[in-house]
Amino acid sequence: MPTVSMTVNGKKVSGEVEGRILLVQFLRENLRLTGTHVGCDTSQCGACVVHVNGDSMKSCTLLAVQAEGAEVTTIEGLADGDTLHPMQEAFRDNHGLQCGFCTPGMVMSAVDLVKKNPKASEHEIREWLEGNICRCTGYHNIVKSIQQAQQTM
Template sequence: MVTVSMTVNGKQVSGEVEPRTLLVEFLRYNLGLTGTHVGCDTSQCGCCVVHVDGDSVKSCTMLAVQADGSSVTTIEGLAQGGKLHPVQEAFRENHGLQCGFCTPGMIMSAADLLQKNPSPTEHEVREWLEGNLCRCTGYHNIVKSILAAAATMQGAARAAE
């Protein structure tokens, strides 16, 4: 067993894991953060996307020991102060949710995209989401939600200036 320590959603956590334990398993089973889904275990679907040190990562292909010392944000940590993140709000308002299984990964990927590219085109959003699969074929409303979040975040940034 190996002890891993990291900051998850702003809280310092640690736990003992086998060296082969995936980050997604540590989050779900050691920490009880079940919003990060396991869909394929092969890095194909994107349901397990989290942010590690600010970048989106498929947590089913990263070992927990690789995240030792890192800052991890899961879907549960995206909302702040009891208020949904603009991407979460946009998914709700624009019907970006269907069955909801892919939603955490889509939202985490989208939040990373908008951090890196605050004003993406529809084509750029679709390209960014290539590693995330929606089994309900809800891509139209997912893309619409991300573009709406981008507009909201741009408006908030302008208002703050």
């Protein structure tokens, strides 16, 4: 079996994986980073979004071996110890979550959006989040959360 090596949340990691193992499976099963969720297995819901080399990606669309040498950040890597990332704080403050299943992917997508477009309009935020599904329909508070985080990031 091939060995894959990458940096995840600032730590060098490696592991043997079958060539067909997805990055989301490697993160959850090999590294026990279960904050990245598997929602649909078809790249439709966005629950599995992580950052790969600084860009948000659905980790169910990438083989683990394709992330060889990459810098990967998961939801667990956003906070600084006990201090939440500003986006995480904004989601908490604005109740930008309901059941919480979509939240890790939403937060990771939102952080990338604000990095790339710090003054995104409400329309641009909603457009950016089209690849992330909230089955609880909490979009209004998710958008409010992102707008608040734009002020502090």
